[in-house]
Amino acid sequence: MMEKMIFGRYIPGDSIIHHMDPRSKLIFVFAYICIVFLANNLVTYGILTMFTVLIMLVSKVSIRFFLNGLKPILWLVVFTFFLQVFFNRQGDLLYHYAFIRIYSEGIRQGIFISLRFLLLIFLTSLLTLTTTPISLTDGIESLLNLLKKVKFPVHELALMMSISLRFIPTLMDETEKIMKAQMARGANFSSGSLKERMKAVIPLLIPLFVSSFKRAEELATAMEARGYQGGEGRTKYRLLIWKAADTLSLCLLALITILLAVFRT
Amino acid sequence: MTEGTKAVIAIDQVSFRYPEQESYALQNISFQIYEGEWMAIVGHNGSGKSTLAKLLNGLQFPETGDITVDGMKLSEETVWEIRRKVGMVFQNPDNQFVGTTVQDDVAFGLENHGVPRDVMVRRVHEALEHVRMSAFLDQEPHHLSGGQKQRVAIAGIIALQPRVIILDEATSMLDPVGRREVLETIRKLKNEAGLTVISITHDLDEASQADRMVVMNQGKVYKEGLPRDIFQMDETLTKLGLDIPFPIKMAKALEAKGFHFPNIYLTDEELVDALWTLHLNK
Numbered sequence: 001m002m003e004k005m006i007f008g009r010y011i012p013g014d015s016i017i018h019h020m021d022p023r024s025k026l027i028f029v030f031a032y033i034c035i036v037f038l039a040n041n042l043v044t045y046g047i048l049t050m051f052t053v054l055i056m057l058v059s060k061v062s063i064r065f066f067l068n069g070l071k072p073i074l075w076l077v078v079f080t081f082f083l084q085v086f087f088n089r090q091g092d093l094l095y096h097y098a099f100i101r102i103y104s105e106g107i108r109q110g111i112f113i114s115l116r117f118l119l120l121i122f123l124t125s126l127l128t129l130t131t132t133p134i135s136l137t138d139g140i141e142s143l144l145n146l147l148k149k150v151k152f153p154v155h156e157l158a159l160m161m162s163i164s165l166r167f168i169p170t171l172m173d174e175t176e177k178i179m180k181a182q183m184a185r186g187a188n189f190s191s192g193s194l195k196e197r198m199k200a201v202i203p204l205l206i207p208l209f210v211s212s213f214k215r216a217e218e219l220a221t222a223m224e225a226r227g228y229q230g231g232e233g234r235t236k237y238r239l240l241i242w243k244a245a246d247t248l249s250l251c252l253l254a255l256i257t258i259l260l261a262v263f264r265t
Numbered sequence: 266m267t268e269g270t271k272a273v274i275a276i277d278q279v280s281f282r283y284p285e286q287e288s289y290a291l292q293n294i295s296f297q298i299y300e301g302e303w304m305a306i307v308g309h310n311g312s313g314k315s316t317l318a319k320l321l322n323g324l325q326f327p328e329t330g331d332i333t334v335d336g337m338k339l340s341e342e343t344v345w346e347i348r349r350k351v352g353m354v355f356q357n358p359d360n361q362f363v364g365t366t367v368q369d370d371v372a373f374g375l376e377n378h379g380v381p382r383d384v385m386v387r388r389v390h391e392a393l394e395h396v397r398m399s400a401f402l403d404q405e406p407h408h409l410s411g412g413q414k415q416r417v418a419i420a421g422i423i424a425l426q427p428r429v430i431i432l433d434e435a436t437s438m439l440d441p442v443g444r445r446e447v448l449e450t451i452r453k454l455k456n457e458a459g460l461t462v463i464s465i466t467h468d469l470d471e472a473s474q475a476d477r478m479v480v481m482n483q484g485k486v487y488k489e490g491l492p493r494d495i496f497q498m499d500e501t502l503t504k505l506g507l508d509i510p511f512p513i514k515m516a517k518a519l520e521a522k523g524f525h526f527p528n529i530y531l532t533d534e535e536l537v538d539a540l541w542t543l544h545l546n547k
Contacts, residue, residue, distance in 0.1 A: 134365045166365045169407035215360045222361035225322050225353040226421065227345060227377040235379050237372035237389070 022139030024246035069125035084110035155231030279330035308481030309506030352422030358414035412443025
């Protein structure tokens, strides 16, 4: 079941990007999402595309994984493209047939907006493809640390995230086991009307919930027995190290932002 | 071997019942566990042995009576200090694995106690070395077998350098190979570090290898003594819902056929030795 999951999948590798600090990667992606919207002409989109392709190459991740990440969102990209093409009424009229009018500006905008989508998807997939979920959690925790001042439960959030991540495969296995056990007793998960199928899920969901509660209780006991008293007075085993590559990447980002600001119209 | 040595854990007239329950889960329990011994606590399901384990670690507090660990009386104030001295390995290897990888899990307890990072790294590696899991540092739990997960759980405990390890049916969900591995690991650690081991178990072979045994029945201590003496009272044990180890059963069956054994044999080797000398004597 794990193989089908594309979202949040990590591909082990040995590139500079793999070894970067998750904090810099998170800041980078967040800022990048913002500056993508600065681009509004051929030059600025050109800069962004070149830059994105460049980091994709540096990451040494096979293009196949990026395309996989694109699949579920592809229809949205195509949809927005055609929306622009058919309904944008600016620029020169290129084609006219019955009620369909296609304008040059429509095609231009359509291409730009689809490109914007693609760039965003590629870069965010690059983040999850090159960063382990646990270091992402660490990065988020460390970046959210500022929020501690306003009583935001940063440690609790991070702990919940890491425990959830750790239990995903365990619960997947269990789901499969319960499913097979119910199938052995005559449950049918793969045919029938929508209503029948929804009903069939109940004998799967309820045992899964009950066992999750039991797991949670046992885990809490085990954690307490090992001295867990909350976030106060804890030290951390995993260490985030800010390296030269991280500073460099943020400098690069600043450079791109300036370029975009200069060349946009 | 144990009389006269120092008691690590003293249980004095302890009674306990779960909230909103009429009957007591434990009633007037008193016994001592001595430094460096292997104590087995046996009993049928619901005899109160797991409750007792939770009391020793301060996961529950007794209603009456006192528990003293290493000179410290268990109370709300001392409970964290006591948990540091008493490590616990639970039954389900999956549900006590907190970390996302092996090394994170071993470090979890150390993190909780605020151990500095450099010390932590050293202790994590040492602990994993001890349980022979060093090759699995970055492995995720779902890639490990049950026995391997339990060994990581043990590493997580020994990294804290406790005085006492409680095994709360820690081998009951493992296959025979995993069970043997885990027990061998613990035995090795016990001998090397002078740990005290309290093992709560259904496994009679495990119990018969202990230094001392406590038999629990319906929340009370039924009998306390050497495994040799306890397994001698075979019918009474069967009545309590317990079994007896295979070598004793075998010897009984042979005695019914007219053979005579001078001693009680707890292990296969002892019985085999007895059998072949018996043959020589004829």
